[in-house]
Amino acid sequence: MFEHIDPNQIQLTSEGELKHFITVEGLSRELLTEIMDTADSFVDMGAKQVKKVPLLRGKTVVNLFFEASTRTLSTFELAAKRLSADVLNLNISTSSTSKGETLKDTLMTLHAMQSDMFVVRHSSSGAAHFIAEHVTPDVAVINAGDGRHAHPTQAMLDMLTIRRHKGDFTNLTVAIVGDILHSRVARSQIHALRTLGAAEIRVIAPKTLLPRHIEALGVKVYTDMQQGLHDVDVIMMLRLQKERMSSALLPSESEFYKLYGLTADKLALAKPDAVVMHPGPINRGVEIASSVADGDRSLILDQVTNGIAVRMAVMSMAMSGQTKCRMETAESFETRL
Amino acid sequence: MSILIQGGRLIDPASQTDMIADLLIQDGRVAAIGVDLQEQAEQVIDASGQVVCPxxxxxxxxxxxxxxxxxxxxxxxxxxxxxxxxxxxxxxxxxxxxxxxxxxxxxxxxxxxxxxxxxxxxxxxxxxxxxxxxxxxxxxxxxxxxxxxxxxxxxxxxxxxxxxxxxxxxxxxxxxxxxxxxxxxxxxxxxxxxxxxxxxxxxxxxxxxxxxxxxxxxxxxxxxxxxxxxxxxxxxxxxxxxxxxxxxxxxxxxxxxxxxxxxxxxxxxxxxxxxxxxxxxxxxxxxxxxxxxxxxxxxxxxxxxxxxxxxxxxxxxxxxxxxxxxxxxxxxxxxxxxxxxxxxxxxxxxxxxxxxxxxxxGIDAGKLSVGSRADVCIFNPELSWSLTPETSRSRGKNTPFMGYPLRGKVTHTLLNGHTVYSL
Structure with missing residues (x-):
């Protein structure tokens, strides 16, 4: 009873174009490739004298961050500005919600200000989905991270970074290491890697940091990092929050570093040309050694550069799909009159 | 006040009754049960094709x-x-x-x-x-x-x-x-x-x-x-x-x-x-x-x-x-x-x-035999319907079954022999 709900229903137009970007799950390989291709063209543009294109000229983008963020917020802001949009940054965690306003009311208020796009980060899984489905379906919603659910632009910038270094996904063995349980990044990476055809996806973590039945997402589970890193092409590290120690998930940072921190010794178990990635901000000496983070195999700064390009790609694609939808709605409204 | 419920499929698990029968209610209690009851009642409910249960x-x-x-x-x-x-x-x-x-x-x-x-x-x-x-x-x-x-x-x-x-x-x-x-x-x-x-x-x-x-x-x-x-x-x-x-x-x-x-x-x-x-x-x-x-x-x-x-x-x-x-x-x-x-x-x-x-x-309810309290539910098992926010009587409209096609609808509810709901 009740049909299975396809997340694509709300983020794609009837033509299969993006109109929101909520999750990577369920999107086609063609669409993910299109995002990367579009982003590729923006990466090259970033190196030019004039870094702006007029794709979002006259549009208002609101960055709605219900959770603190520096890196994601600033790259989204830069991406919007390079697309010539007008940008409003709102740090909601310190304003309306503390006055008791509901999420819906906050969004409806911003909607009344005729915003065209909401970039949303929220601590609750499904927040972006909720906004796109129930609150403002006619505003393009870009998920900048919702709870433990998804961080699709992060996953796509990671995919772009891998593609720019490795070319193809089909021969790659990728390991995701660290706090998988609390990570929206890991979940989105897994969906993206599967869709793009990665040969093998591994997750490496102690059992306290692994969600139940994570293997159902199509990954191999390792609790031993030495075994898990053997012959991998790509190592994607995750950030470990300090709170994990106080909630009895781990005994100490030092024990975690000893067992799951990426050191030069452990990196040596991977393929000789293996690359190292991290969504940042990094905890040196907790999940990764400085020598590795700063080493020649590290792509951490490339990820940041690619992040702006991927966000530009996704924002311009979703805006285009959303604009078409609005025109269709307006047309059908006129026909009815 | 007396009510005669006629021709329904009477199901009373307590007495293991499952038959087409009439039910007479007087003074809030079940007064008689039987096939083709001839008693007079102030109100008659035609329950043919329906189920009559506690x-x-x-x-x-x-x-x-x-x-x-x-x-x-x-x-x-x-x-x-x-x-x-x-x-x-x-x-x-x-x-x-x-x-x-x-x-x-x-x-x-x-x-x-x-x-x-x-x-x-x-x-x-x-x-x-x-x-x-x-x-x-x-x-x-x-x-x-x-x-x-x-x-x-x-x-x-x-x-x-x-x-x-x-x-x-x-x-x-x-x-x-x-x-x-x-x-x-x-x-x-x-x-x-x-x-x-x-x-x-x-x-x-x-x-x-x-x-x-x-x-x-x-x-x-x-x-x-x-x-x-x-x-x-x-x-x-x-x-x-x-x-x-x-x-x-x-x-x-x-x-x-x-x-x-x-x-x-x-x-x-x-x-x-x-x-x-x-x-x-x-x-x-x-x-x-x-x-x-x-x-x-x-x-x-x-x-x-x-x-x-x-x-x-x-x-x-x-x-x-x-x-x-x-x-x-x-x-x-x-x-x-x-x-x-x-x-x-x-x-x-x-x-x-x-x-x-x-x-x-351990309460006196859930039975429908002679002498028991006349709490009755009559429903049409074939009637299709859907709950809508407008028709729902509860103040809460929070159910995933809102608008869902349902079959079997209550047509009459009696509490102590009084009709408290009728379709």
């Missing part, structure tokens, strides 16, 4: 009174009950203020009498303020009319206090109702902990949150000898544990909410907050185990677990919404799906909605 007894329905009026009141939820053929509601003590003093019981009784549409029988709190700390005045509450005692989902952090509460209840031969959930294991969770919760990134409530508490309660029931009922269990394992305790002769019973027999955790896909329920919808195997429990009789009764909520309570990201769904108006129609799916025969189903819950609570 009014339903719902083991868990929140009326919200006393408490937040935007969620419901005894008046609104009684109307919903009547529309669903439910004539007796057992209400949990989790009102505001909680049912931990006879004054609150009196208030509920007064409001119920004023409304006169349903019989509401409150459960009393096991501990003061449901805090799991000091005993509530169980004897006084029972004397005022509480039919059972529960702490709801509020935890007993101290097993010693729980043990004493059960000993004290046993002293007065009172029935204790558990909604088993280990608070620490369930903390922060909003759905069943499994692959769907992993995919959606929603915090899970593991099955062990229920089963560990079932185990603790069963061990203390064994030690204290108290009569106990497990309300709204959700896990296959709980069914086995309770059945095993029954086999060893412990005085325990169990019920399940109809939604846990029909839906599973995968329904949460798409983050639809209508599926945010307590207990959570579990996996396919749990659902199968619960159905099996209903078939074997390890689970005696089916309830609605009616939780009316205001609109805003469901308008937020999934984990930030309140759990619960309304169920009084759909209890019978949804339960009839079990008959359609050939899980139960119709008389068996009626028994789980009437006689069994009344027997568990």
């Amino acid at each position: 009014g339903l007894v719902d083991l868990s329905a929140h009326s919200r009174e006393p408490g937040p009026a935007q969620r419901g009141s005894i008046k609104t939820e009684s109307r919903a009950a009547a529309a669903g053929g439910v004539t007796t509601l057992i209400c949990p003590p989790t009102t505001n203020p909680v049912v931990d003093s006879p004054a609150v019981v009196e208030l509920i009784k007064d409001r119920c009498e004023e409304t006169g549409i349903t019989r509401i029988l409150p459960m009393g709190a096991l501990t003061k303020g449901l805090e799991g700390d000091q005993l509530a005045p169980l004897y006084a509450l029972a004397s005022s009319g509480c039919v059972a005692f529960s702490n709801g989902r509020n935890p007993f952090t101290s097993s010693r206090v729980l043990n004493r509460a059960l000993e004290y209840a046993a002293t007065h031969d009172l029935l204790v109702v558990f909604n088993p959930e280990d608070a620490a294991l369930a903390e922060g969770g909003c759905m069943h902990d499994d692959t769907t919760s992993t995919r959606l990134g929603l915090n899970g409530i593991p099955s062990t949150a229920e089963t560990i508490e079932v185990a603790r309660c069963l061990l203390l029931v064994e030690q204290t000898g108290v009569r106990a009922h497990f309300g709204q269990i959700s896990c296959e394992r709980s069914v086995h544990m309770i059945a095993e305790a029954c086999e060893r002769g412990l005085p325990v019973t169990a019920d399940v909410a109809i939604q846990n027999l029909l839906l599973i955790d995968e329904n949460v896909n798409g983050f639809n907050s209508a599926f945010h329920l307590q207990p959570p919808l579990r996996g396919q195997l749990d659902r199968a185990g619960l159905i099996q429990g209903v078939i074997t009789g390890a689970i005696q009764a089916i309830c609605s677990n009616h939780h009316p909520l205001e609109k805003a309570a469901k308008e937020a990201p999934f984990a930030n919404t309140e759990p619960g769904m309304t169920g009084l108006e759909t209890l019978l129609s949804l339960s009839l799906m079990l008959v359609e799916q050939q899980i139960l025969e119709l008389p068996q189903l009626i028994e789980k909605l009437t006689l069994a819950p009344a027997t568990i609570m």
Whole structure:
């Protein structure tokens, strides 16, 4: 009873174009490739004298961050500005919600200000989905991270970074290491890697940091990092929050570093040309050694550069799909009159 | 006042009646049952093609009174009950203020009498303020009319206090109702902990949150000898544990909410907050185990677990919404799906909605033989309908079955021989 709900229903137009970007799950390989291709063209543009294109000229983008963020917020802001949009940054965690306003009311208020796009980060899984489905379906919603659910632009910038270094996904063995349980990044990476055809996806973590039945997402589970890193092409590290120690998930940072921190010794178990990635901000000496983070195999700064390009790609694609939808709605409204 | 109900299929599990018969009601009681009764009555209801059965007894329905009026009141939820053929509601003590003093019981009784549409029988709190700390005045509450005692989902952090509460209840031969959930294991969770919760990134409530508490309660029931009922269990394992305790002769019973027999955790896909329920919808195997429990009789009764909520309570990201769904108006129609799916025969189903819950609570209800109280539900098993926000009588419109095509509709509900609902 009740049909299975396809997340694509709300983020794609009837033509299969993006109109929101909520999750990577369920999107086609063609669409993910299109995002990367579009982003590729923006990466090259970033190196030019004039870094702006007029794709979002006259549009208002609101960055709605219900959770603190520096890196994601600033790259989204830069991406919007390079697309010539007008940008409003709102740090909601310190304003309306503390006055008791509901999420819906906050969004409806911003909607009344005729915003065209909401970039949303929220601590609750499904927040972006909720906004796109129930609150403002006619505003393009870009998920900048919702709870433990998804961080699709992060996953796509990671995919772009891998593609720019490795070319193809089909021969790659990728390991995701660290706090998988609390990570929206890991979940989105897994969906993206599967869709793009990665040969093998591994997750490496102690059992306290692994969600139940994570293997159902199509990954191999390792609790031993030495075994898990053997012959991998790509190592994607995750950030470990300090709170994990106080909630009895781990005994100490030092024990975690000893067992799951990426050191030069452990990196040596991977393929000789293996690359190292991290969504940042990094905890040196907790999940990764400085020598590795700063080493020649590290792509951490490339990820940041690619992040702006991927966000530009996704924002311009979703805006285009959303604009078409609005025109269709307006047309059908006129026909009815 | 006399009413003659003619030509319906009369199902009364208590007397194992299942036949086409007329039913005569006089002065609030069943006066006669028979084929082609010739007695005169002031009102005649033609029930041909319909089922006539005892009014339903719902083991868990929140009326919200006393408490937040935007969620419901005894008046609104009684109307919903009547529309669903439910004539007796057992209400949990989790009102505001909680049912931990006879004054609150009196208030509920007064409001119920004023409304006169349903019989509401409150459960009393096991501990003061449901805090799991000091005993509530169980004897006084029972004397005022509480039919059972529960702490709801509020935890007993101290097993010693729980043990004493059960000993004290046993002293007065009172029935204790558990909604088993280990608070620490369930903390922060909003759905069943499994692959769907992993995919959606929603915090899970593991099955062990229920089963560990079932185990603790069963061990203390064994030690204290108290009569106990497990309300709204959700896990296959709980069914086995309770059945095993029954086999060893412990005085325990169990019920399940109809939604846990029909839906599973995968329904949460798409983050639809209508599926945010307590207990959570579990996996396919749990659902199968619960159905099996209903078939074997390890689970005696089916309830609605009616939780009316205001609109805003469901308008937020999934984990930030309140759990619960309304169920009084759909209890019978949804339960009839079990008959359609050939899980139960119709008389068996009626028994789980009437006689069994009344027997568990030890109350005079759920029967339809000469002399018994005339609480009657008449329904057309073939009539298709859908619940809509406009037609729903409950103040809460929060059910995933809103607009869902249903079959089997209550046409008349009688309480003490008075018509309280007719289609």
